[in-house]
Amino acid sequence: MPELPEVETVANGVHQRVRGEVIESVWLSSKPEPFKTNPEAMAETLTGRRIERVYRVGKHIVFDLAPRGGDLAAGKAKSERKVGPQWIVHLGMTGRLLVSDAAVPVPAHTHAILRLGSGRELRFVDARRFGRLAIHARDAATEQGKGFEGTGREPLTISSADFISLFRGRKTPIKAALLNQKLLHGVGNIYADESLFRAGIRPKRMAGRLTREELERLRAALQLVLKHAIELGGSSVSDYVDADGVRGFFQLEHRVYLRGGQPCLTCGTPIRRTVLAGRGTHYCPTCQK
DNA sequence: CATGTTTCCTGACAGC
DNA sequence: TGCTGTCAGGAAACAT
Numbered sequence: 598m599p600e601l602p603e604v605e606t607v608a609n610g611v612h613q614r615v616r617g618e619v620i621e622s623v624w625l626s627s628k629p630e631p632f633k634t635n636p637e638a639m640a641e642t643l644t645g646r647r648i649e650r651v652y653r654v655g656k657h658i659v660f661d662l663a664p665r666g667g668d669l670a671a672g673k674a675k676s677e678r679k680v681g682p683q684w685i686v687h688l689g690m691t692g693r694l695l696v697s698d699a700a701v702p703v704p705a706h707t708h709a710i711l712r713l714g715s716g717r718e719l720r721f722v723d724a725r726r727f728g729r730l731a732i733h734a735r736d737a738a739t740e741q742g743k744g745f746e747g748t749g750r751e752p753l754t755i756s757s758a759d760f761i762s763l764f765r766g767r768k769t770p771i772k773a774a775l776l777n778q779k780l781l782h783g784v785g786n787i788y789a790d791e792s793l794f795r796a797g798i799r800p801k802r803m804a805g806r807l808t809r810e811e812l813e814r815l816r817a818a819l820q821l822v823l824k825h826a827i828e829l830g831g832s833s834v835s836d837y838v839d840a841d842g843v844r845g846f847f848q849l850e851h852r853v854y855l856r857g858g859q860p861c862l863t864c865g866t867p868i869r870r871t872v873l874a875g876r877g878t879h880y881c882p883t884c885q886k
Numbered sequence: 887c888a889t890g891t892t893t894c895c896t897g898a899c900a901g902c
Numbered sequence: 903t904g905c906t907g908t909c910a911g912g913a914a915a916c917a918t
Contacts, residue, residue, distance in 0.1 A: 630894075767888090785912070876911065877909090
């Protein structure tokens with residue numbers, strides 16, 4: 598499933614392919630689930646816009662769109678520069694964002710098609726419909742999107758002190774805290790399990806009871822795992838593919854995720870599988886304390 | 887507010 | 903072959 602490294606890979610790939618393109622026309626499916634912004638308003642907002650930039654925020658793919666016409670209003674000061682909105686894509690469990698030639702057959706479960714000036718199409722495909730599409734306004738002064746207030750910190754850039762303070766006093770298991778998008782955003786089930794294994798910490802340990810040393814180990818492990826996964830194009834365990842439909846390779850580096858019953862690669866003890874925070878949870882009872 | 891539980895969705899797969 | 907049941911989980915909604 599797409600988490601931070603997969604979303605980063607897709608966002609970078611889409612950016613390379615569609616930056617500067619103009620959205621000529623838009624088709625949206627009649628299924629209601631994918632749309633946080635109503636489809637008529639979304640299609641109207643997208644049509645005729647130039648795509649300035651595509652990047653990742655947490656597990657969201659953000660498209661910065663130019664104001665219509667794309668130019669500064671005549672005579673306006675720089676501080677009054679017009680700013681376009683953002684198109685936000687969340688891939689959920691099985692979402693795919695593909696840049697395809699228009700001649701390529703449209704896959705089943707396609708919910709959005711943005712026809713681009715080059716003749717190519719940006720397609721959002723999602724069988725399970727846990728993915729979400731939305732329009733966010735941007736603040737004219739800061740040019741920042743307005744939809745991410747109250748969301749968590751970026752795990753790749755958070756400082757050691759801030760990371761430690763996130764978990765102070767929390768009575769929830771550390772794995773549940775890692776998955777909480779209001780604390781950190783971008784971490785999902787795979788990278789929670791993999792980082793806890795590499796830090797030697799059991800998933801059910803109470804977050805507020807971890808020592809500073811353990812939390813520093815966890816931050817280092819999490820950042821290492823996320824960066825390595827980005828280098829390998831993410832983990833393809835179910836439907837995940839990048840913007841060209843290519844699978845990632847980090848699933849070959851998984852040490853515990855989906856390895857219940859198999860020997861620990863460090864000590865040989867069978868990996869244990871339990872359910873925590875409603876998710877399959879995998880850990881080594883010997884290596885993780 | 888903090889934390890736990892349920893719900894949404896379909897494809898893959900096991901078992902009969 | 904074809905049916906049924908189970909499982910996968912991000913995040914919102916709901917319950918405690």
